[in-house]
Amino acid sequence: MLFWSILTLLAALTGLWMARPFLRRGQMEMDATDSSISIYRDQLDEVERDRQAGLISDGECQAARHEIERRALSAARNLDQGFFVGHRSVPAGLGLAGVSVAAVVGLYAALGAPDEPDQPLAARRTEMLTQQAAAGDINSSIQLLVDAAAETPDDFETWWVLARSYAEIGDNASAADAYRHAVELSDNNPAVLSAYAEAMTLANGNKVPPAARILFEQVLAEQADSRARYYVALAKAQSQDFEGAVQDWSRLYADSPPNAPWVAMIRRDIINMTRFLKHDIIRYLPDATPAEIAAAGGTDSPAASADRVAELTAVLAADPTDYKAWIALATEQSGLGNNDAALAAINEGRRHFKAAPFVLQMFDETARALGLDMLDRGPGVTGPDADQIAAVTALSQEEQDDMIDGMVAGLAAKLEENPDNLDGWIMLVRSYANLGRLDKARAAYASAMDHYDGNDSVLAELRAGAGEVIGAN
Amino acid sequence: MIIELGHFALCLALVAALIQSTVPLWGTVNGSPAAMKVADTAAQVQFFGTAMAFAALTWAFVVSDFSLKVVALNSHSSKPMLYKVSGVWANHEGSMLLWVLMLSLFGVLISIFGRVIPVVVRATVLAVQAMIGVGFYFFILVTSNPFERLANAPINGEGMNPLLQDPGVAFHPPLLYLGYVGFSTAFSFAVAALITGRVDPAWARWMRPWVLFAWSGLTAGIALGSWWAYYELGWGGFWFWDPVENASFMPWLVGTALLHSAIVVEKRNALLKWTILLAILTFSLSLIGTFLVRSGILTSVHAFATDPERGAFILLLLCIAIGGALTLYAWRAPKLQDGGVFSIYSRETGLLVNNLLLAAACGVVFVGTLYPLFLELLNGAKISVGAPYFNKTFLPIFGLAMLAAGIGPFMAWKRANRAEVLRRTGLTAAISLILTLILAVSLGLWDAVGLLGVFIASFLAVATLIDFGRRIGLPKARPAIALRRAVGLPASAYGLYLGHAGMAIAAAGVIAVSVWSAEAIQTVQPGTATKVGPYEFSLHEIRNTAGPNFQTSIARMEVTRNGKFVTSLAPERRWYPVERQPTTEAGIVTLWHGDLYGVLGDPNGTGGYVTRYYYNPGVPWMWTGALLITLSALISLFDRRLRVGAPSDRRRMAAQPAE
Amino acid sequence: MIRSVLCAGLAALTMTLAAPVLAVDADEMFADPAREARAREIGRELRCLVCQNQSIFDSNAGLAKDLRVVVRERMDAGDSDAEVLEYVRSRFGDYVLLNPPVTAQTYLLWLAPIGFLLLGGGLLSTYLRGRKTAPEDLSHMSDADHAEARRLLGQEER
Secondary structure, three states, X not given: OHHHHXXXXXXXHHHXXXXXXXXXXXXXXXXXXXXXXXXXXHHHHHHHHXXXXXXXXXXXXXXXXXXXXXXXXXXXXXXXXXXXEOOXXXXXXXXXXXXXXXXXXXXXHHHOOOOOOOOOHHHHHHHHHHHHHHOOOHHHHHHHHHXXXXXXXXXXXXXXXXXXXXXXXXXXXXXXXXXXXXXXXXXXXXHHHHHXXXXXXXXXXXXXXXXXXXXXXXXXXXXXXXXXXXHHHHHHHHOOOHHHHHHHHHHHHHHOOOOOOOHHHHHHHXXXXXXXXXXXXXXXXXXXXXHHHHHOOOOOOHHHHHHHHHHHHHHXXXXXXXXXXXXXXXXXXXXXXXXXXXXXXXXXXXXXXXXXHHHHHHHHHHHHHOOHHHHOOOOOOOOXXXXXXXXXXXXXXXXXXXXXXXXXXXXXXXXXXXXXXXXXXXXXXHHHHHXXXXXXXXXXXXXXXXXXXXXXXXXXXXXXXXXXXXXXX | OHHHHHHHHHHHHXXXXXXXXXXXXXXXXXXXXXXXXXXXXXHHHHHXXXXXXXXXXXXXXXXXXXXXXXXXXXXXXXXXXXXXXXXXXXXXXXXXXXXXXXXXHHHHHHXXXXXXXXXXXXXXXXXXXXXXXXXXXXXXXXXXOOOOEOOOOOXXXXXXXXXXXXXXXXXXXXXXXXXXXXXXXXXXXXHHHHHHOOOOHHHHHHHHHHHHHHHHHHHHHHHHHHHHHHHHOOOOOOOOOOHHHHHHHHHHHHHHHHHHHHHHHHHHOOOHHHHHHHHHHHHHHHHHHHHHHHHOOOOOHHHHHHOOHHHHHHHHHHHHHHHHHHHHHHHHHHHOOOOOOOOOOOHHHHHHHHHHHHHHHHHHHHHHHHHHHHHHHHHOOOOOXXXXXXXXXXXXXXXXXXXXXXXXXXXXXXXXXXXXXXXXXXXXXXXXHHHHHHHHHHHOOOOHHHHHHHHHHHHHXXXXXXXXXXXXXXXXXXXXXXXXXXXXXXXXXXXXXXXXXXXXXXXXXXXXXXXXXXXXXXXEOOOOEEEEOOEEEEEEEEEEEEOOOOXXXXXXXXXXXXXXXXXXXXXXXXEEXXXXXXXXXOEEEEOOOEEEEEEEEEEOOOOOEEEEEEEEEOHHXXXXXXXXXXXXXXXXXXXXXXXXXXOXXXXXXXHHHHO | OHHHHHHHHHHHHHOOOOOOOOOOOOOOOOOOHHHHHHHHHHHOOEEOOOOOXXXXXXXXXXXXXXXXXXXXXXXXXXXXXXXXHHHHXXXXXXXXXXXXXXXXXXXXXXXXXXXXXXHHHHHHHHHHHHHHHOOOOOOOOOHHHHHHHHHHOOOOOO
């Protein structure tokens, strides 16, 4: 209704504006001869100027004057000297305006879609997010949940699902924040508390912060929550109480059903603890396998391990971008009981790959598997953040090269893990070519060709995208 | 609601145009000043409508309202804001809306600034202007409605051709349309003259500012497009004789002729019929250009034949407008009386010769552009007409036109002193011949075509200087007096000198870059020097960095001449990850005589890079010339006498008692 | 988070990878500048078949490159300029020639410039001849006429 009112109002106003000449008081309109005559005046001026400048003689000037005068005269005589007298004609004016309004409104009614609202994208956020979430985009689901939480901040379920979604994509800090709301709304439900404390821990680089430890202990006071038991033990380990930790884990292991998802983790931690303490693993883990016994520093031949360490050190001296060698070195060192050396190997590897988050993740996993994170009292391990990446341009050329080397190596590692990534392959080949490592570029190109063997369209794309930089086409 | 208001506004513009094209004409027949004055108010409402429709469409692009079909098909929510806005006219529907926006803009300007034009003439002009508008509003609403809605709006659009995402291209169409569509005023004035039977110096004076304005915009638009090609395409090309370019060049050529013949009408009351014909032809060529570009016939004759709705509609408009105007011309023109008489040696003849040469040059471009189309429609034969054809046919004619432009100002109106004209021409020819020889000897350039071109360009330049000198009384007058005279010259005189000098400078630039540019393409290791013409280019370090939405490698290239450092260039290779499209950004440094132009290519994997180096002499002259030409028209606009014939106060005082 | 960092990292990396394809590569060129100049001359006469009015030396399309290579091969085989053009024409038709050959089909095209000039010259001479014989409006002005003209032109004060 509002729309049609605006429309009609606009049509009426413009119609009246168009009809305005009919509605004004009568006027006299001259057919202005003067505007023509003024041209001849200008011409006379010009002739005069030219004469003064000496561009034309007096005779020419006189002739020109005569001609201009003659033309002015004939123009004045030929032109209509008449004038029009206008009369105010309200009926004509209103008629014109009326016709205009009717025509415009009618034309629009025939062509337009008056019921269609504007749909600027910003107003379609929810619609857009729902569609993307349905297509499996978890970030969109999270955005939807964030919107929902902002709308109904007292709904436990929303916060709970939101927190779990955050946890799923690894954004533990946000997860902890959402869990905190859920905790408040759930009246300190132990399961929620425990999830909250776990998110806090994960957000802290898997180091149990004091607050989380208090929460876990509070949960344990109410019920024997396995997760709380695990993390309290971890907290003990992280405060160097290896003895207490291994005993707690051992007990938790005994109480857990054999197929519980956390069993593997507990076994790994028990192995690491007994290795640190140089205890006999059988005391804590009666069903330990021979391999586990070896990993716990039991029976493996130290001589062979020492050889292997030397070998790996040589390899890494030649090519520090071989991340697998770093991991193997750390594993061997920890097997030999040189936990500090193992930690040093991991940290050195991290330095080379600080721009390759995928590799950093693998380093973190290794450190965790070897229990080295209990020894490392630095902050939690994270990849380079956006600021660091942005700071790349501010680095020296050498640092930049180093960083880029790391990124390329990271990309290679990622493709090894998941080779089904055409863009990645193209990027890798081009990166190598660009860094001047043509041999590696060719090798990567060959691997990619192998991987996509038989898939002609992808191969063509690969050739187009990467073939030419190494001269393969 | 905003979008639907835009749609409504477009309907309003159509209704206003219908009223504007009928009521005022009725008024002129029945002597009703009120009805005639409806032309003004309707022109204002029409512009209000198109402006509102255009604003609504722009808003839809800016906020990414994909319920609008044209937005969904041509935009994307992640596009930078500049290209969301320029996306409005980067598609068929939006560009047609821009077309009518420009058309109604000229209408409303005439209604506001054309107060001194007698109401009968103004009413007729605006009515004709509105008739063109009616045709195009129907075209838009029936075949290309930008306000068509989608029942199910998609969540994102299909994006815009990344090639068009460049500031140069973004603002090229509005300027081009300003010129293109601005010539509609000339058409309207011509048709109005035929209808009212009134053609006199005053008529020419009323028309000329609009033509100057349009012509200036068209010049700038063409130059801008050419400049974009030069810096973006990465090898220094600036003109391709592409049908789309020709479509804007043809109105420019005939518009130039019109501009000059209108002077003859104003000064001498002669060449009336010819001027009217030129005015009709100029806008007809604009319409033909619109047809060529908008019907899709250029991309494929067959595509046009299978989906002819739009093309056929424009073709129909074309036939009505051009056919109608020419019929009217054939009927009414013989009754027009030319006033001024002139001898063979006169400024009038000079301008007429120049007009005919420009028209012939335009005819050649017309035939060259349309011949392949006609041939293919006729018997399916496919041929190409490219640069070699135009170089052989267009350039000689245009060269003659430039010589005539040099000689023309030597001749006085009506009857020139023949001996004096011949003497000045001889002097000019001798000076330019010496200049050409000096250039050839000192730089060792012996290219017959190039030297001929240089001779012609310097002929025009020297002739312009000589005439300017004569006009301010040199060499006889004392410097102080000459200076005073120079200050006293009317703006239109400066328009003439600047325009001609700009033409000479631009032509010299075009010739220099076409004939004497030097290039070198090679794979080099950083540090290696390569000789390019008189310069040595060498590649230095390459730095990688990131831009707002692209990554780039920037090279430093150093240029030396005879071992002395001249400058350094910073060409880039960019990569747009979203579009997965690389672009080259040439490193260009402009010296007074030419551009140093370096392009960074692919790395070869062993530390070397493909590089392309150019020395393009004359390119800055080309752009300077184009700028001067554009300015010359604007300066002429400031001539007091073109302020649409307002008489000076002194005269008014003197004249009043007599009336 | 990790994913976005990875993307940012790789974005910073790819900046070194942009590889615009440029018309005319260094590797396809003749070492001898004179021969290269000749190849250019020939190439400017040939149309890139997939472009709008660009010659093969101005275009970076793959097809244009193929044609450039053909041109160079024919030059290597010792063809004259005309033979190279004829060779390409025989395979792709007249469409490939930017300089249309004079045939029955193109007489009009090639005659047009001369035609326009002749037409213009003819019109000009008839017009000028017609002008000369046209009676000049030299009807004598009476003193009264002069007076009125001066009044109109606001000159009586002089």
